[in-house]
Amino acid sequence: MSISTSPPAPVVMTGAGSTELSRSEPPIIVFEKVTKIYANGQAAIRDASFTVRPRDFVFVVGASGAGKSTVIRLLIREERATQGHVLVEGQDLARLKHRHLPRLRRKMGIVFQDFKLLPNLTVEQNVAFAIQVTDPGRPHLKEKVGEALYIVGLEDKLSAFPTELSGGEQQRVAIARALVHRPRIFLADEPTGNLDPDAGWGIVQLLQQINHRGATVVMATHNREVVDLCRRRVLAIEDGRIVRDEAEGAYLRDGDAIL
Amino acid sequence: MNPIPALKFVGRVALQNILRNRGIALASVLTITLTLLGAGVAVVVVHALDGVLHTEESQASVLKVFMADHVGFASEVNLEQTLGHQAAVAKATFENKDQAAQQAGSSLGLTQAINLLEKSGAGNPLPASLNFHLRNIKAVSELNREVRTSALLDSGPHPTDYNADVIPRLERYIFVAQLGGGLVVGVVGAVALVIITISVRTAAYVRRQEIEIMKLVGATDWFVRWPFVVEGVIVGVISALVASVILLGVGVGFGGGHSLALGVGVRFAALIVLCLIVAGGALGSVGSFVGVRRSLGT
Ligand SMILES: Nc1ncnc2c1ncn2[C@@H]1O[C@H](COP(=O)(O)OP(=O)(O)O)[C@@H](O)[C@H]1O
Ligand SMILES: [Mg+2]
Numbered sequence: 001m002s003i004s005t006s007p008p009a010p011v012v013m014t015g016a017g018s019t020e021l022s023r024s025e026p027p028i029i030v031f032e033k034v035t036k037i038y039a040n041g042q043a044a045i046r047d048a049s050f051t052v053r054p055r056d057f058v059f060v061v062g063a064s065g066a067g068k069s070t071v072i073r074l075l076i077r078e079e080r081a082t083q084g085h086v087l088v089e090g091q092d093l094a095r096l097k098h099r100h101l102p103r104l105r106r107k108m109g110i111v112f113q114d115f116k117l118l119p120n121l122t123v124e125q126n127v128a129f130a131i132q133v134t135d136p137g138r139p140h141l142k143e144k145v146g147e148a149l150y151i152v153g154l155e156d157k158l159s160a161f162p163t164e165l166s167g168g169e170q171q172r173v174a175i176a177r178a179l180v181h182r183p184r185i186f187l188a189d190e191p192t193g194n195l196d197p198d199a200g201w202g203i204v205q206l207l208q209q210i211n212h213r214g215a216t217v218v219m220a221t222h223n224r225e226v227v228d229l230c231r232r233r234v235l236a237i238e239d240g241r242i243v244r245d246e247a248e249g250a251y252l253r254d255g256d257a258i259l
Numbered sequence: 260m261n262p263i264p265a266l267k268f269v270g271r272v273a274l275q276n277i278l279r280n281r282g283i284a285l286a287s288v289l290t291i292t293l294t295l296l297g298a299g300v301a302v303v304v305v306h307a308l309d310g311v312l313h314t315e316e317s318q319a320s321v322l323k324v325f326m327a328d329h330v331g332f333a334s335e336v337n338l339e340q341t342l343g344h345q346a347a348v349a350k351a352t353f354e355n356k357d358q359a360a361q362q363a364g365s366s367l368g369l370t371q372a373i374n375l376l377e378k379s380g381a382g383n384p385l386p387a388s389l390n391f392h393l394r395n396i397k398a399v400s401e402l403n404r405e406v407r408t409s410a411l412l413d414s415g416p417h418p419t420d421y422n423a424d425v426i427p428r429l430e431r432y433i434f435v436a437q438l439g440g441g442l443v444v445g446v447v448g449a450v451a452l453v454i455i456t457i458s459v460r461t462a463a464y465v466r467r468q469e470i471e472i473m474k475l476v477g478a479t480d481w482f483v484r485w486p487f488v489v490e491g492v493i494v495g496v497i498s499a500l501v502a503s504v505i506l507l508g509v510g511v512g513f514g515g516g517h518s519l520a521l522g523v524g525v526r527f528a529a530l531i532v533l534c535l536i537v538a539g540g541a542l543g544s545v546g547s548f549v550g551v552r553r554s555l556g557t
Contacts, residue, residue, distance in 0.1 A: 076475070098480075105477035116472055133478035136264035181477065 026090065027051035028185060028216050029075065034084035036070050036240075044070040046240040047084070052218065054184070057211045059227045060220040061251055062237035068220035071237070072189045075218070076110060077101060088185070106134060109178030109186040109215070113193035115170045117162040117177075123149065124158040127177045134181070148176040152206060168199030175206060186210055188219040192226060200226060224251035265482075272486035273493060280462050284494060287458040291498035291542065292505070294451040295535050298444045299506045302531060305440030312433050317349075320393040323420040324406050325386040325413035328356075338409060339389050347398035352390045359385040386413045397430075448542065455495065455546025459487050463554040470554050480555050487551040488544050495543025499535040506531070 029052035036045040044067045052058055060068045073079040074086050077093045086093045088104065096104060117126050127145045131138050138144070149155050152172035162170050171191055178186065188207060192200030204219075204226050211217045221227065227234060227250060234249030235242060244253060277284045326335060335353065343351035354362070360383050393399050399421050412418035463470065473483055507528060 101474075102477040102479045105475060110475055116468065116475070118469060118472065129472065130476040132264075132268055133473045133482045134476060136268045177476070 025054050027087075028054045028056075028089055029218070030085070030087040031071075031074075032085040032087070034074065034081045034086055036067075036074060036079060037082045038079075044240055045074070045081075045237075048237075048240070048242045049084075050235055050242055050245055052216060054216055055211065055214060057208065057217045057230075057232045058219070058235055059230070059232060059249075059251075060218060060235045060237060061222060061227055063222065066237040067240040068222075068237060069189050070240075072110075072187050072218070072220055075185075075187055076108060077104060102134070106181045107184055109175070109181070109183035109210075111171065111174045111178050111186075111188045111191050113190040115162070115167075115174045115194075117170055117173055119162055122159050122161055123154060123165070123173050126162070126173055127180060130177045130180045144180055145176075148179045149173075151179060151210075152176045166199065167195045168202055171195065171199075171203050172206065175203070175210075179210070184215060186215045186217045188217070188221075190221055190223075191219065192221065192223050197225065201229075204230065227251040268482070269485045269489055273489035276462055276466065276486060276490045277493060280465055283458050283461050283465075284490075287454060287494050288498045288501065290454045291451050291495060291539065292501045294447045294454070295499055295502035295539060296505060297447045298538070299502055299531060299535055301440050301443035301447070302534070303506070303510075305436050306527065308436045309433065312436070316433075317392070317394075319421075320395065320399055321421065322391045322393065322399050322402050322406070323354075324389045324391065324409075325418055325420070326388060327413050328386065330387075335387075335389065338406075342389075342391060342402065342406065345402070347393050347395055347402065348391050349394045350392040352392070353387070354390055355387045356383045356385055359383075359387060448538070451542045452546050452549075455491055455543055456550040458494070459491055459547045459550030460553065462490065463487060463551050467554065483555055484548070484551050487547040491543030491545075491547030491550075492540045493543070495539035495541070495546075496536055497539075499532075499539030502539075503532040503535050506535075 031048050031050050034045055034048045035043065037043045048067075048071075060071055062068050070079065074081055074093070075088065077086075077096060080094060089107070091104070093104070118129065121129060124142075124145055127148055128141060131141055131144065146155065146158075149158065152175050154169060154172050154176065157165065157169065157173075162173065165173065171194075175191075186207065191203050191207070195203065200223060207217050207219060208230070231248045231250070234244065234246050234251070236244035236249075236253075324338075339351050339353065342348060391402060393402065403419050403421060406412070406419060470483055510528065
């Protein structure tokens with residue numbers, strides 16, 4: 001739907017233009033006075049409110065332990081908000097029944113710092129796995145897997161095993177796997193955390209490309225270089241609080257960055 | 260969702276699980292085999308004991324109804340037919356005075372005394388009787404109550420006779436044997452269930468990464484759970500087959516190579532094998548269901 005292998009329409013080719021277009025649409029993600037307190041009493045998110053429009057690209061930045069991963073976990077309903085509401089496409093995740101969780105997850109592509117590939121499956125099998133365990137009868141499985149691997153530039157590594165790939169390539173396989181359901185929302189939690197700067201930059205460019213193809217991207221990171229180079233929307237978290245929300249921000253407050 | 264590729268997937272993952280965790284699978288087959296063997300032996304022993312008790316019971320389940328001397332043959336036949344047609348009555352036989360004398364003579368050693376009485380002109384003192392063989396030991400006292408109202412009965416102090424004392428004792432034995440067997444089967448079943456649950460939990464732990472990814476990409480609980488359930492059923496059924504082979508082997512061994520020991524017939528043996536397979540499959544599926552629940556986070 002939003003992501004397709006056919007050439008995207010010109011209007012979604014430019015990131016800046018898409019932001020203009022999405023102003024009139026309802027937000028795809030809403031955090032409404034969200035507080036998350038873990039079972040051990042640790043408050044990870046405190047009274048956080050923000051919205052994300054369709055086709056936005058958002059960096060969630062902050063020091064380690066600030067609460068970035070908790071934002072991602074709340075979005076995929078791995079955790080529930082202790083207070084407030086998290087809405088995805090207008091759906092309040094607090095009211096989402098357990099049996100409807102798969103439907104939510106299939107709308108989303110999710111990647112992590114540690115790739116989460118299955119070591120005993122090939123690249124092709126790893127990507128196919130996402131279809132086999134959700135919709136094993138889906139026709140043209142091989143073609144769909146091929147398409148996803150083509151988008152991430154790994155069409156020539158189909159039968160390689162994850163251990164035979166570089167970190168950047170492994171993350172691309174994870175991204176391809178996240179793409180097979182053609183997600184409208186793409187979530188990445190420190191996707192460059194285990195990568196050297198070049199490979200990391202490649203992954204961020206790939207995420208921007210996915211964004212240009214129409215997906216909303218939320219990327220949690222503490223990779224300052226990447227954030228500063230991209231000049232996309234920045235949501236800064238400190239100790240669970242949203243302290244800054246800038247449309248074309250840097251990792252640090254612009255004033256601080258000069259120092 | 261198309262069921263056929265889904266089933267293929269489930270079957271393939273289940274087999275992969277078993278092969279990948281051969282050690283755990285083997286250990287569970289071993290323990291479940293042992294527990295099923297325990298249950299099988301318990302069932303066979305209870306069955307054999309039950310057989311012995313039933314023989315005893317059928318021998319004890321005889322109600323002797325003594326007839327008054329004046330009663331004619333037609334009335335006796337009439338009584339025999341009305342009572343003999345009841346469902347609880349397996350067989351009714353008539354024992355005339357001479358047979359009664361012979362019986363008493365041979366079993367009690369009273370031949371001389373009876374001969375003496377006959378010679379003295381008093382005649383044969385033993386009454387004729389109708390003997391009702393009942394299917395069920397409990398029916399004896401009921402039939403006894405019913406028959407005592409008949410006018411055809413001997414007027415002596417004991418117009419009927421049955422083994423009143425042996426009946427409750429036999430009933431108690433049967434009850435204890437069944438209770439004991441049931442207890443063994445229950446305990447053994449619970450142990451097997453715990454073992455399967457633990458082994459599936461271990462298998463789920465080994466596969467936690469796969470399960471995590473499945474949930475992440477939006478697989479339903481069905482897809483996470485069913486390979487484990489199928490795995491449990493496979494392990495349970497294999498265990499049941501191994502236990503059956505051992506049980507039959509031992510049975511034939513003790514039976515002298517031609518028949519099974521303890522008077523177990525072919526039909527009963529087949530029934531046991533079937534029950535073990537069903538029990539193994541049920542244990543496997545229930546254990547897996549419980550074992551995988553933690554991984555699903557429901
Ligand atoms: N499962 C959990 N149980 C308890 N505390 C947690 C859990 N996950 C995270 N935390 C705590 O919540 C805070 C935010 O964590 P996290 O969202 O992982 O931060 P970040 O991703 O920005 O490093 C930290 O103090 C962390 O220790
Ligand atoms: Mg984190």
